[in-house]
Amino acid sequence: MYGEDRIYKKVEVIGVSKNGFEAAIQSAVRKAHTTLEKLSWFEVGEIRGHVGEDGEIKEYQVVLKVAFQLKEK
Amino acid sequence: MYGEDRIYKKVEVIGVSKNGFEAAIQSAVRKAHTTLEKLSWFEVGEIRGHVGEDGEIKEYQVVLKVAFQLKEK
Amino acid sequence: MYGEDRIYKKVEVIGVSKNGFEAAIQSAVRKAHTTLEKLSWFEVGEIRGHVGEDGEIKEYQVVLKVAFQLKEK
Amino acid sequence: MYGEDRIYKKVEVIGVSKNGFEAAIQSAVRKAHTTLEKLSWFEVGEIRGHVGEDGEIKEYQVVLKVAFQLKEK
Amino acid sequence: MYGEDRIYKKVEVIGVSKNGFEAAIQSAVRKAHTTLEKLSWFEVGEIRGHVGEDGEIKEYQVVLKVAFQLKEK
Amino acid sequence: MYGEDRIYKKVEVIGVSKNGFEAAIQSAVRKAHTTLEKLSWFEVGEIRGHVGEDGEIKEYQVVLKVAFQLKEK
Amino acid sequence: MYGEDRIYKKVEVIGVSKNGFEAAIQSAVRKAHTTLEKLSWFEVGEIRGHVGEDGEIKEYQVVLKVAFQLKEK
Amino acid sequence: MYGEDRIYKKVEVIGVSKNGFEAAIQSAVRKAHTTLEKLSWFEVGEIRGHVGEDGEIKEYQVVLKVAFQLKEK
Amino acid sequence: MYGEDRIYKKVEVIGVSKNGFEAAIQSAVRKAHTTLEKLSWFEVGEIRGHVGEDGEIKEYQVVLKVAFQLKEK
Amino acid sequence: MYGEDRIYKKVEVIGVSKNGFEAAIQSAVRKAHTTLEKLSWFEVGEIRGHVGEDGEIKEYQVVLKVAFQLKEK
Amino acid sequence: MYGEDRIYKKVEVIGVSKNGFEAAIQSAVRKAHTTLEKLSWFEVGEIRGHVGEDGEIKEYQVVLKVAFQLKEK
Amino acid sequence: MYGEDRIYKKVEVIGVSKNGFEAAIQSAVRKAHTTLEKLSWFEVGEIRGHVGEDGEIKEYQVVLKVAFQLKEK
Numbered sequence: 079m080y081g082e083d084r085i086y087k088k089v090e091v092i093g094v095s096k097n098g099f100e101a102a103i104q105s106a107v108r109k110a111h112t113t114l115e116k117l118s119w120f121e122v123g124e125i126r127g128h129v130g131e132d133g134e135i136k137e138y139q140v141v142l143k144v145a146f147q148l149k150e151k
Numbered sequence: 152m153y154g155e156d157r158i159y160k161k162v163e164v165i166g167v168s169k170n171g172f173e174a175a176i177q178s179a180v181r182k183a184h185t186t187l188e189k190l191s192w193f194e195v196g197e198i199r200g201h202v203g204e205d206g207e208i209k210e211y212q213v214v215l216k217v218a219f220q221l222k223e224k
Numbered sequence: 225m226y227g228e229d230r231i232y233k234k235v236e237v238i239g240v241s242k243n244g245f246e247a248a249i250q251s252a253v254r255k256a257h258t259t260l261e262k263l264s265w266f267e268v269g270e271i272r273g274h275v276g277e278d279g280e281i282k283e284y285q286v287v288l289k290v291a292f293q294l295k296e297k
Numbered sequence: 298m299y300g301e302d303r304i305y306k307k308v309e310v311i312g313v314s315k316n317g318f319e320a321a322i323q324s325a326v327r328k329a330h331t332t333l334e335k336l337s338w339f340e341v342g343e344i345r346g347h348v349g350e351d352g353e354i355k356e357y358q359v360v361l362k363v364a365f366q367l368k369e370k
Numbered sequence: 371m372y373g374e375d376r377i378y379k380k381v382e383v384i385g386v387s388k389n390g391f392e393a394a395i396q397s398a399v400r401k402a403h404t405t406l407e408k409l410s411w412f413e414v415g416e417i418r419g420h421v422g423e424d425g426e427i428k429e430y431q432v433v434l435k436v437a438f439q440l441k442e443k
Numbered sequence: 444m445y446g447e448d449r450i451y452k453k454v455e456v457i458g459v460s461k462n463g464f465e466a467a468i469q470s471a472v473r474k475a476h477t478t479l480e481k482l483s484w485f486e487v488g489e490i491r492g493h494v495g496e497d498g499e500i501k502e503y504q505v506v507l508k509v510a511f512q513l514k515e516k
Numbered sequence: 517m518y519g520e521d522r523i524y525k526k527v528e529v530i531g532v533s534k535n536g537f538e539a540a541i542q543s544a545v546r547k548a549h550t551t552l553e554k555l556s557w558f559e560v561g562e563i564r565g566h567v568g569e570d571g572e573i574k575e576y577q578v579v580l581k582v583a584f585q586l587k588e589k
Numbered sequence: 590m591y592g593e594d595r596i597y598k599k600v601e602v603i604g605v606s607k608n609g610f611e612a613a614i615q616s617a618v619r620k621a622h623t624t625l626e627k628l629s630w631f632e633v634g635e636i637r638g639h640v641g642e643d644g645e646i647k648e649y650q651v652v653l654k655v656a657f658q659l660k661e662k
Numbered sequence: 663m664y665g666e667d668r669i670y671k672k673v674e675v676i677g678v679s680k681n682g683f684e685a686a687i688q689s690a691v692r693k694a695h696t697t698l699e700k701l702s703w704f705e706v707g708e709i710r711g712h713v714g715e716d717g718e719i720k721e722y723q724v725v726l727k728v729a730f731q732l733k734e735k
Numbered sequence: 736m737y738g739e740d741r742i743y744k745k746v747e748v749i750g751v752s753k754n755g756f757e758a759a760i761q762s763a764v765r766k767a768h769t770t771l772e773k774l775s776w777f778e779v780g781e782i783r784g785h786v787g788e789d790g791e792i793k794e795y796q797v798v799l800k801v802a803f804q805l806k807e808k
Numbered sequence: 809m810y811g812e813d814r815i816y817k818k819v820e821v822i823g824v825s826k827n828g829f830e831a832a833i834q835s836a837v838r839k840a841h842t843t844l845e846k847l848s849w850f851e852v853g854e855i856r857g858h859v860g861e862d863g864e865i866k867e868y869q870v871v872l873k874v875a876f877q878l879k880e881k
Numbered sequence: 882m883y884g885e886d887r888i889y890k891k892v893e894v895i896g897v898s899k900n901g902f903e904a905a906i907q908s909a910v911r912k913a914h915t916t917l918e919k920l921s922w923f924e925v926g927e928i929r930g931h932v933g934e935d936g937e938i939k940e941y942q943v944v945l946k947v948a949f950q951l952k953e954k
Binding site: 162163164165166167168169170174175178179182183186187214 | 228229230231232233234235289291294295
């Protein structure tokens, strides 16, 4: 698709999963793909998590930017 | 709500008010909440302002990121 | 318009053009203006490009933030 | 106290208050001062907040670094 | 004033006040406006403060950039 | 716990493990939880590793900030 | 001029032009050279612009640092 | 090896794999080790990925810095 | 080429030209392409320039990262 | 010690000395080593100083992060 | 002097010396003190240098911010 | 040499010495000059060090970028 003038939009989302970082990313990408628009790529920003009373990680949180092509109206 | 897979979206807005920074933030949060989506949290970015001819601050401007949960279609 | 409480939204887009950086910016601004909303200003982020087999730049890519006033519903 | 060799320690804390940012800062400084050590100064990092169901800010959160002189054992 | 070629200068100042952050900003803007040049806008950088022996904030310090139009000689 | 004034402390730690990044994070969180204080959350900073003579990764190192609530004395 | 002890000063300016980014830079450099001091070099910071009602860029704005040698009194 | 004067070189590479981030890192480290020089350590920079038409991640991309000791000629 | 494991290398270069920024970028890309390796893309970093005695820009300098695929030996 | 799971803690300190930057660093490292814990390494952050009425530097201040291994209880 | 409202100005200078970094800093502070205004403190930014044909450092360059109190007119 | 189109390459190296930071920089510059290419300038990045059992600094480590002109083949 190189050579054609076009425009992409980036949206910042936060994926949350109890199954690790890659699961949080995959789930966020999949949901953004169905909820927002067909994605082309993503970029990982912050990586964080929630710790339970027992010292185990209960939740993995990943801030992502997801990008998709913006079709002209 | 910990423990459930979910996804949030962050949107960047700029609140402007003549009544100080907290007013600019509160007003931006309130407007984004009604205009965009029910917010969960916000993060303050840049803080700036406009100065009048008389050296008084006429306008307070705050760049915010506001976040809300993205519901699946 | 100074003195009135109001709110702006910033959106991140990527303009792509084979005619140089200013062309990529102009085209992205024009398309975002018709596709998204009437823009007030833009800010340039990353500047990048794609190189062909012959060592010539085939595509100029500019990451921009574009801003427009958010009207209350 | 200029001219004497000495050492300070910086600790990162997060003050949370429902009464605005300055209240969050003041309360964090006061608590760190009694809980940790007699503070000399502080520096504001991130500024954030929690939004309620009604679009009002329920909680102001400020990430601070607080500094105090480290006495030799 | 859009459309005319012109040039602004930004100067970095630090406002200090015992009456809170907005007081430190307002006072710095007012003093820079009379001491330096008629300001057009300002941008807040670092926010810090000095803590007294009793754990109370004695001084609020705000690093600002202030901007004014540079007239040609 | 929203609505109550409180204060958290963040501590920077480095988790090291030969079993990958998630293992390094989990182990650091677990150890900080028992050694320091009951954690509430963590944030990932730098990610690095040590390479052996044979080109295999022998050690995964992750710089984390871990946060816990600071109880008043 | 290598080998001599000397001192330079950097000043932050913003060039504004309706004729593109290089025009904004050239005009700012030229004006700073006559208004402030004979420049030695410049560094580009932020690049931004103003968009008109018709979606066309009406103004290009470039934040620059310009540097000149500081002569001793 | 502490105590000896020596010099290392860092090289920036991008590892790409369809099998996740750790696979992308491991494969880049292994290839850089055979192609460039015997590595001592690596540092992870950006983390990104390519999304297919079906919303699944087709490729994981990790920007790394890899370091090795520079032997004198 | 998506889907295949591979590795790229990024090299930092500085293009210098008296004919403007795009000329400096194009010339650097072209020279790096023949001197180093067949490039795939580039990313613009710092943008600077040298000013002559007469206040005119004599030289445009652009710091770039250029990237090419690393073939296995 | 490579290959064993372990955890380090980083603490931010500020060394102050009237005898130059290396003296400020050395003194801070030595004091942190006796006051806090046996250090493994340090990283220099900000470098600053205090200037006297006569234009001479009266005090050198260096912000450091010092790191030590965290033993399990 | 704590407790009084006041304002400081920061100026960016570059000290150059052939006698090392501390010499470059000391000389820049001393010259800025006589040329500009009586300084209160300084902060070190970039540190760089020029290398001669023989591989020896011919010049040390340090970018500093120097600060002084701004007296009201 | 101003006025001629040309291209430089920057390489990141880490100089290590037990004799202080300037020694680490000088030694890295000298070694890079003989091992890699005739250098034109360098820029200091991170500054760190290794601490011995006795609390003394055993090793000074400086991350540098060194630059040299790239001759066309």
